Each structure stands twice: as structure tokens, then as C-alpha cells.
């Protein structure tokens with residue numbers, strides 16, 4: 001069963017985002033066009049699973065953060081691409097790379113198709129099938145930090161913790177990280193009972209001092225087979241620059257331990273492959289030897305036959 005959590009309190013108001021992202025002068029995103037994209041997504045039955053409020057705050061934050069770094073936008077967990085289309089629209093407006101990541105190749109394909117159908121595909125849209133760990137193995141953002149990362153992938157406690165640690169370790173300078181499903185709960189213990197997104201976020205960040213709540217506020221009522229905990233917001237915006245340095249050390253230790261485990265596993269696999277290769281080589285050599293020795297006997301036999309024939313010839 002779900003354990004009751006203490007009510008959560010936040011210290012930063014949404015309006016303070018302008019100060020945090022030094023964007024007081026900037027206008028908001030082009031809501032009219034974004035609304036058209038949302039409408040089309042609905043017609044295609046590929047709309048975002050998130051609330052309109054959450055989407056608007058996410059896009060507003062992106063519009064304000066995008067001028068801070070020249071790096072890309074990263075979206076993790078895309079489903080059918082409802083939010084991806086809107087992010088693609090802003091990435092095109094700001095001539096920015098966007099990475100769209102999901103573990104499911106099927107959802108990546110659906111999102112790609114929707115982006116094409118909405119006429120939003122451009123040369124800076126990249127798709128990646130995998131998780132954040134495998135993504136960061138292939139992409140390095142040390143020189144050019146992303147301007148924003150939107151996380152809505154694995155909602156288990158350990159999944160969220162892993163994603164957040166990877167972000168803080170690989171891209172500590174990202175100005176804004178948006179995390180969906182903060183207050184999400186399942187009340188069916190057979191289905192991912194360990195699900196606790198807010199627990200994972202608060203365990204890593206230490207408190208709410210670097211978080212702003214966004215989207216609707218949970219009222220504890222059920223939607224489908226899950227509900228949003230009373231008093232908990234749908235999502236949060238994390239400002240890594242407001243985190244205590246110790247938080248980054250935790251993320252570093254977590255990723256170092258994970259990569260150690262990965263190396264041991266990799267080493268074991270390489271060792272097994274090498275062993276198998278050697279075994280195969282041995283079998284091949286044995287076969288070759290038996291073949292060679294057989295042909296040597298044949299040759300020797302032929303040589304003896306030839307000598308016997310010469311002897312016979314000389315005797316006559």
C-alpha cells in the first residue's frame with residue numbers, strides 16, 4: 001500500500017523564474033501557434049499525456065532559458081510526441097538542436113511521424129532509442145550544456161533517481177530541468193508499488209529550495225489507475241544552480257558506482273567472448289592439424305610408392 005507522505009512546501013514562486021533565468025525582458029512563447037499544434041495532436045489522437053498548464057509552464061521556461069546556453073533541448077520519455085512537437089516548434093524558432101529520447105522504438109516512430117505530419121521536422125531534430133545512461137555514453141555536453149532537459153520517462157523511484165543523477169553528473173550546468181509526475185501515485189500494489197517520483201527527487205535534491213511546482217495540484221482523486229497525491233504538484237522545475245554542492249557529489253558517486261558495475265559487467269562479457277573465441281580457435285587448430293597430418297601421411301605414402309617404383313625401374 002502507498003505510504004502517506006508529509007505535505008510538501010515550496011519556497012519559490014513561479015514568477016521568480018524571470019529573475020532566476022535573467023529573462024525579465026523576454027516575451028513568452030508564441031502561444032497561438034503552440035495551441036494550433038496541440039489541437040492537431042488531439043485530432044491525430046497523439047496529444048501529450050500532461051496537462052495544458054504543465055505544457056505551458058514548460059514551454060515558457062524553455063523560452064526563457066534558451067538564451068542562457070547555446071546547447072540543445074533534451075526530452076526524455078516522449079510517448080506519441082504531443083509535447084515533442086511543441087518543443088520542436090520552439091527549437092526551430094531558436095535554431096536549436098533537440099534530442100528526443102525514448103526506450104521504446106515504437107513510441108519514437110510514432111513521435112517522429114507526428115512531427116512530420118505537423119510539418120515540424122527540421123535538420124536539428126534528433127531521435128534516440130534508449131535511456132539517458134546510453135544516451136550520455138554517446139553524447140558529450142561538457143563544452144555546450146543543454147539549455148533544458150524535460151524528464152518524463154521511468155516513473156519508478158530508482159528510475160527517477162538514476163535519471164536525475166545522470167543529469168547532474170553529465171550536464172551540471174543545465175539551467176533548467178523539468179520533471180513530470182512529481183505527485184503521481186499508483187494505488188495498486190501489484191503495479192510498480194515502488195513508484196514514488198517525488199520521493200526520489202526530494203532524496204536527491206535534499207529539500208524543495210531549488211524547485212518550483214508546475215501544472216495542477218493533486219487532489220487525491222483517481223484518474224484511470226493512478227492518482228496525484230493531495231497537495232503535490234503535477235511537475236516541478238529544478239534549477240541545478242540552486243542546489244548545494246553536496247548534491248553533485250551524491251550524483252557523482254552514484255554514476256561512478258554505476259559505471260564501475262557497468263565496467264565489471266563489460267569486462268566479464270569481454271572475458272567470456274575471448275574465452276569462446278579461444279575455444280573456437282583451438283577446435284579449428286585441432287581440425288587443421290588432423291587434416292595436415294592426414295595429408296602428410298598421404299604425401300609420405302605417395303613418396304614411398306614413387307621410390308619403390310624407381311627401385312623397381314633400376315632393378316630391371
Ligand SMILES: C[S@@+](CC[C@H](N)C(=O)[O-])C[C@H]1O[C@@H](n2cnc3c(N)ncnc32)[C@H](O)[C@@H]1O
Pocket residue numbers: 047048049050076077078079080081082083101102103104107130131132152153154155159
Ligand atoms: C508518460 S509517457 C511520456 C509522456 C510524454 N512526455 C507526453 O507529454 O505525452 C512515458 C514515456 O517514457 C518512456 N520510458 C519509460 N522508461 C524510460 C526510460 N528509462 N528512459 C526513456 N524513456 C522511458 C515510455 O516508453 C513512454 O513513452
